[in-house]
Amino acid sequence: MIEYILCFILFCIGLYCVLRKRNIIKIVIGLGIVEYAVNLFFVLIGFRMHGRAPILAKDQTISNMVDPLPQALVLTSIVIGLAVTALIVAIAIRLYEKYGTFDITKIRRLRG
Amino acid sequence: MKNKKEVGMTLIVKTITRLTVGLILLYGIYIVLHGHVSPGGGFAGGVIIALSFIHLMLAFGKEAALKKLSQAASSILESLGALMFLSIALLGFLGGYFFFNFFLHKGTPFALFSAGIIPLCNIAISLKVGAGLFAIFAVLILFKSR
Amino acid sequence: MELKLLLLFMVLAAIAAVQIKDLLSSVIAVGAVGLGLSLAFLILKAPDLAITQLVVEILCLIILIRATINKDLPLVRDGRWFFNTASTLLFIALFLIFAYFALPELPRFGQPIMRVAQEYIDKGLVKTGATNIVAAIILDFRSYDTLGEATILFTAVMGVLAVIRRVGRINEK
Incomplete structure (x- = not known):
């Protein structure tokens, strides 16, 4: 149960970083931490105590495998997270070129 | 201090890169091809293949890497991977439905040529992921602020 | 531990x-x-x-x-910090309330509920021939997820290329 609570704390740190900070790079970092926490939570739910990895071995039957379904879902989610991070970084570089700052309130002020 | 024609990092980094970049690429291809019998698969292998080209770009400068794999070529390869994946999925209609595993004999387990369409899908996904991430990185490097 | x-x-x-x-x-x-x-x-x-x-x-x-x-970053000063902090704490408190109600409903750590996955484990080798069960799931049983992932990755690459490119901008001088 402590593992779940630590995972929630990690999620809260990421949420705090996204909502409170005003630098775009800090917001990207916060989104990354939130994504890590969600991925970790999925895999924690599928873990079996003293289990084995979901890969069959030659000439033996394995009865106590961990749950492979969350691992399959998270595997696609990791690569999507990388692509989304690259997209946000591209937008941030473009904004820096246009406004000369990473501060979101200044960007809002210069609109129009 | 710095020679003007010299681009990229120092001689030590270049020599080590020349020795290791082929091995990294080979390891990525190994991870892709053995994705159905051991840990790995198309996603991890594709990212490793992209990392080998990015390694080349960081050590030798952008011209040397873009000579090996230009930006247009990486776009074409990415689209090719997507089309290959989709056509494998559509070929499943031979047996009745989308994504049907149309090989009747699945091969012996633990062999390299087994598991029907799964190795083909792995190759398609690795092309897509590797070329796509390399295209993103090349564009981010080539972008210069005025 | x-x-x-x-x-x-x-x-x-x-x-x-x-x-x-x-x-x-x-x-x-x-x-x-x-x-x-x-x-x-x-x-x-x-x-x-x-x-x-x-x-x-x-x-x-x-x-x-x-x-x-x-x-080189200009030093970012925190203006309106009271409103920002209050809304942030509100959202975190909301999340923690939902997490508190959801925590007893979760399966205990180390004992997963495997209704669907047990069938994948039992029939994976016979139906697909792949010994890596995760590869069998993402590329055979649940290929639609992978197709959607490929679509998202393609869209992200297109988005980066469209955001960064310089050609075609005539008005910007």
């Missing part, structure tokens, strides 16, 4: 990544979080995820360093 220590390390590194003022140090701290996550996947018996997270984290670190390097 080692899993709890690793999670504690990840929490500390995340706090460091949020609170450090220097952006390059902050990016490196978030790299420490990602590599700790890779080790945690290895302990949680998910070797596919460990390999993928390791290489993805390295690439993510390179991209973030590209974004932060050579940018």
Whole structure:
């Protein structure tokens, strides 16, 4: 149960970083931490105590495998997270070129 | 201090890169091809293949890497991977439905040529992921602020 | 036990990544979080995820360093900090309330509910011929997920190319 609570704390740190900070790079970092926490939570739910990895071995039957379904879902989610991070970084570089700052309130002020 | 024609990092980094970049690429291809019998698969292998080209770009400068794999070529390869994946999925209609595993004999387990369409899908996904991430990185490097 | 220590390390590194003022140090701290996550996947018996997270984290670190390097940052002062902090704490409290109600409903740690996955494990080798069950799931039983992922990746690459490119902008001088 402590593992779940630590995972929630990690999620809260990421949420705090996204909502409170005003630098775009800090917001990207916060989104990354939130994504890590969600991925970790999925895999924690599928873990079996003293289990084995979901890969069959030659000439033996394995009865106590961990749950492979969350691992399959998270595997696609990791690569999507990388692509989304690259997209946000591209937008941030473009904004820096246009406004000369990473501060979101200044960007809002210069609109129009 | 710095020679003007010299681009990229120092001689030590270049020599080590020349020795290791082929091995990294080979390891990525190994991870892709053995994705159905051991840990790995198309996603991890594709990212490793992209990392080998990015390694080349960081050590030798952008011209040397873009000579090996230009930006247009990486776009074409990415689209090719997507089309290959989709056509494998559509070929499943031979047996009745989308994504049907149309090989009747699945091969012996633990062999390299087994598991029907799964190795083909792995190759398609690795092309897509590797070329796509390399295209993103090349564009981010080539972008210069005025 | 080692899993709890690793999670504690990840929490500390995340706090460091949020609170450090220097952006390059902050990016490196978030790299420490990602590599700790890779080790945690290895302990949680998910070797596919460990390999993928390791290489993805390295690439993510390179991209973030590209974004932060050579940018002299003006010092960001915190204006309207009371309103910002209050709304942030409100959202975190909302999340924690929902988490408190959801926590007893979760399966106990180490005893998963495997209704669907048991069938995949039992019939995976016979139906697909792949010995890696995760590969069998993502490319045979649940290929639609992978197709959607491929679509999202394609869209993200198109988005980056469209945001960054310079040709076709006539008005901008």
